Amino acid sequence: xxxxxxxxxxxxxxxxxxxxxxxxxxxxxxxxxxxxxxxxxxxxxxxxxxxxxxxxxxxxxxxxxxxxxxxxxxxxxxxxxxxxxxxxxxxxxxxxxxxxxxxxxxxxxxxxxxxxxxxxxxxxxxxxxxxxxxxxxxxxxxxxxxxxxxxxxxxxxxxxxxxxxxxxxxxxxxxxxxxxxxxxxxxxxxxxxxxxxxxxxxxxxxxxxxxxxxxxxxxxxxxxxxxxxxxxxxxxxxxxxxxxxxxxxxxxxxxxxxxxxxxxxxxxxxxxxxxxxxxxxxxxxxxxxxxxxxxxxxxxxxxxxxxxxxxxxxxxxxxxxxxxxxxxxxxxxxxxxxxxxxxxxxxxxxxxxxxxxxxxxxxxxxxxxxxxxxxxxxxxxxxxxxxxxxxxxxxxxxxxxxxxxxxxxxxxxxxxxxxxxxxxxxxxxxxxxxxxxxxxxxxxxxxxxxxxxxxxxxxxxxxxxxxxxxxxxxxxxxxxxxxxxxxxxxxxxxxxxxxxxxxxxxxxxxxxxxxxxxxxxxxxxxxxxxxxxxxxxxxxxxxxxxxxxxxxxxxxxxxxxxxxxxxxxxxxxxxxxxxxxxxxxxxxxxxxxxxxxxxxxxxxxxxxxxxxxxxxxxxxxxxxxxxxxxxxxxx
Numbered sequence: 001x002x003x004x005x006x007x008x009x010x011x012x013x014x015x016x017x018x019x020x021x022x023x024x025x026x027x028x029x030x031x032x033x034x035x036x037x038x039x040x041x042x043x044x045x046x047x048x049x050x051x052x053x054x055x056x057x058x059x060x061x062x063x064x065x066x067x068x069x070x071x072x073x074x075x076x077x078x079x080x081x082x083x084x085x086x087x088x089x090x091x092x093x094x095x096x097x098x099x100x101x102x103x104x105x106x107x108x109x110x111x112x113x114x115x116x117x118x119x120x121x122x123x124x125x126x127x128x129x130x131x132x133x134x135x136x137x138x139x140x141x142x143x144x145x146x147x148x149x150x151x152x153x154x155x156x157x158x159x160x161x162x163x164x165x166x167x168x169x170x171x172x173x174x175x176x177x178x179x180x181x182x183x184x185x186x187x188x189x190x191x192x193x194x195x196x197x198x199x200x201x202x203x204x205x206x207x208x209x210x211x212x213x214x215x216x217x218x219x220x221x222x223x224x225x226x227x228x229x230x231x232x233x234x235x236x237x238x239x240x241x242x243x244x245x246x247x248x249x250x251x252x253x254x255x256x257x258x259x260x261x262x263x264x265x266x267x268x269x270x271x272x273x274x275x276x277x278x279x280x281x282x283x284x285x286x287x288x289x290x291x292x293x294x295x296x297x298x299x300x301x302x303x304x305x306x307x308x309x310x311x312x313x314x315x316x317x318x319x320x321x322x323x324x325x326x327x328x329x330x331x332x333x334x335x336x337x338x339x340x341x342x343x344x345x346x347x348x349x350x351x352x353x354x355x356x357x358x359x360x361x362x363x364x365x366x367x368x369x370x371x372x373x374x375x376x377x378x379x380x381x382x383x384x385x386x387x388x389x390x391x392x393x394x395x396x397x398x399x400x401x402x403x404x405x406x407x408x409x410x411x412x413x414x415x416x417x418x419x420x421x422x423x424x425x426x427x428x429x430x431x432x433x434x435x436x437x438x439x440x441x442x443x444x445x446x447x448x449x450x451x452x453x454x455x456x457x458x459x460x461x462x463x464x465x466x467x468x469x470x471x472x473x474x475x476x477x478x479x480x481x482x483x484x485x486x487x488x489x490x491x492x493x494x495x496x497x498x499x500x501x502x503x504x505x506x507x508x509x510x511x512x513x514x515x516x517x518x519x520x521x522x523x524x525x526x527x528x529x530x531x532x533x534x535x536x537x538x539x540x541x542x543x544x545x546x547x548x549x550x551x552x553x554x555x556x557x558x559x560x561x562x563x564x565x566x567x568x569x570x571x572x573x574x575x576x577x578x579x580x581x582x583x584x585x586x587x588x589x590x591x592x593x594x595x596x597x598x599x600x601x602x603x604x605x606x607x608x609x610x611x612x613x614x615x616x617x618x619x620x621x622x623x624x625x626x627x628x629x630x631x632x633x634x635x
Contacts, residue, residue, distance in 0.1 A: 022532075023529060026528070031590060033357060036090075044094055044095055049594035049596040054597070055102075062190065064239065065105060065241060066191065068105035069192070072113065075099070076136075089295060090360060092295075095107075101304055105240055108186075108239075113142045116293060117197050121142075125265070140217075143197075144185065145197070146182075149180070155199065158199055158200065158211050159176055160175055161203050162203070163204075164203065164205075168252075170255060172253075175247035181245050182246040186243060187219075187230050188230060188242035188244055195215065197215060198213065200214055202258070226251070227250060231244060233245060238420050261285075263282045263286060264282050264286075291379075293424065294426065295360055295382075298386065299356060301386045302352045304389060305349045305388070306591040308393040308396035309392065310591050312400055313342055313584055315603045319401075339577070339581045343542065344546055347546065350520065350543070351520045352516065354519040354523045357519065357523075377515065381516075383429075383432050386422045387422065390415070390419075393411065394415055397412065397414075411603070433504070436501065440500070446468075458565070460545070461541070463544070467544060470547060470548060474511050477510055488500065524536045535586075539580065545573050552569065
C-alpha cells in the first residue's frame, strides 16, 4: 500500500504508525454494512471484477444496449432466486450500487426488471412464485409502463384506460390520446420477449375506478403482439437503453391481468372492494415500488461517487507535473488546490454512504405507523445524494483533465448517467417541494441548545457544537418558510406557497445534510479501531465545516457564531486538509473496488503507455483517417 507523503511534518492527530491494513479494513467494515457485508455486497462486487463487465470499445448504441441485456442475464444466472432478490431491499440497492459503476444501462434494466416489474407482481395477489417462472428465469424480460407524454410527476392523472368487457370477462387496454402514450419504457425487441406492468385507468361500466396495474405481454419471438405500437426514441444522455414511445390499440387482456391486493379487488360481479378510502391512495399503494426505486437510485449514486474518487485519486498520484526545482517532477496530488477538492468530495461521499445505509436500514425495519415519515426521508435523501454525486463525479472528471472525457476511462459515462438518477423515480426538485410542504408544520426542527460555555469560548473543533449549528440552519429555514407563508396573500394558495417554497427547499436541504451528519456520527460510534476512528472524526469535522461555510452569514446574524469563528473557519478547514491529505489514498482504498475493475481503467493505473494503448485500441475500431500516431517510444 502506497501512502501520500506530501507534508514535511507528521499529522497532528493521526499517527503514521497507525496506518495499517487494519485501518482500511475497519473503514470498509463501516462503509459496507459491517458483519452483513458479504451477504449484501459480496456477489455484486465479485461480478464487476469479471471481464464480462469491463468496458468494450467500438460498440454502437444498439450493441451496447444488447450487451446490457446480456449482462442482466449473467446476473440472473448468478443468483439463487430472482423472486428473493426482488423482495430484499438491501440486495436490490446493493445491486445498483455496484453495477452502476460498470454499466449504467445495466443498472436501469435491473431496477426495472427486478424491482418495478417483478417486485410489483410479488407485492400483489398475482405474485405466487410458480406463476412467474418465465420472468424469474428471464425467458421474458419485465418492464414498467407508468409515465405518459403528458403526465410525468402527476402520474395520478394518467389517461391510458383499461376497460372491463363484461361479455367476455376481459379487459381492453387502450391509449385514448397522443398525450397518453407511455414515455420512455424499454419496450423494443432488443433483449428478447418482454412483458410489462402497465399503469392504466380501470373503467367498469364507463365509471372510472382509479389507476391500477395490469400485466401485459408486449412481444414474443416473432415480434410485437397485436395492438402494441412501439417507436424507438432518439439517443439520450448517458448509457444507451432501448427507450421507446409505446401505445395500445384496444389490446385484450385476460381477467387475471389486473394486479389486485388489499388496496383494490374486483368482485365476481365487478364491484370494487378496497381497504383504502380514495383512488389516489389506492394508486400510490400500487406503485409503492417507486420508493424502493429511490433507494436504488441513491445506492447507484454513492457507488459511482466512490468509483469516480478511486479513479481520480489514483490518477492524481500517477500524474506528475513540474516541481519547484529544475528537473523535479511531483504528483499533482501534492498541490493543495488539487487534493483539497478531492478530500471535500471524500468527506461528502462517506456522509452519503452512511446516510444511505441508515435510511435503508430504517426502511427494512419500519412499522406501518412510520411509513409516511420514512418514505419522505427516502425521497429527501435521494435528492441530496444524487445531486451531491453529480458534483463529486464532475469534480473527479475535471481533476483527470482531458483524459477523463474518454468513455474507456469510466468517468465520462458516470457523470452522464447520474442525470438519469436525478430524474428517475421522481424528479428531485418536485419531491423536495412535496417534502417541504409536508415538513413546514409536521416536522419538528432543533434549535441549538444553550451551552454552559460562553459563545466566544466555543471551538470549531467541538463536533457537538458544529452539529448543533447545522441543526440551527434547518430550524432557521423552517421559521422563515412558516413566516413567509403566513404573510402571503389570502385567498391565493399558489401565490402564498410560491413565496414560501424557496425557504422550504432550503429547510429540506439542511434536513438532508443534518441526517447525513447524524448517520456519520453513528458510524464513528460503531468504530472500534483507534486510527480508523480518528480518521473518521477528522473527515466528519471536515464535512460539517464545509456544510456550515455556506451559512456563516445566517449563523452570525442569528448569534450562533461570533465574528472570530467566521474568521477562523478557513484556517480550520486548511488544517484538516493538512492532516488528511497524506491519507487520501487510504480513505479511498477503503471503498473496496475490485482490483480487476480498477486495472481495466487506464486512468487508475500508472505509466503513460497504458493510456496510449487504450487510445490506440479505441481508434482501431474507427474508419481509417490520415492521422499519424506516435510510436510508444515517444513517451
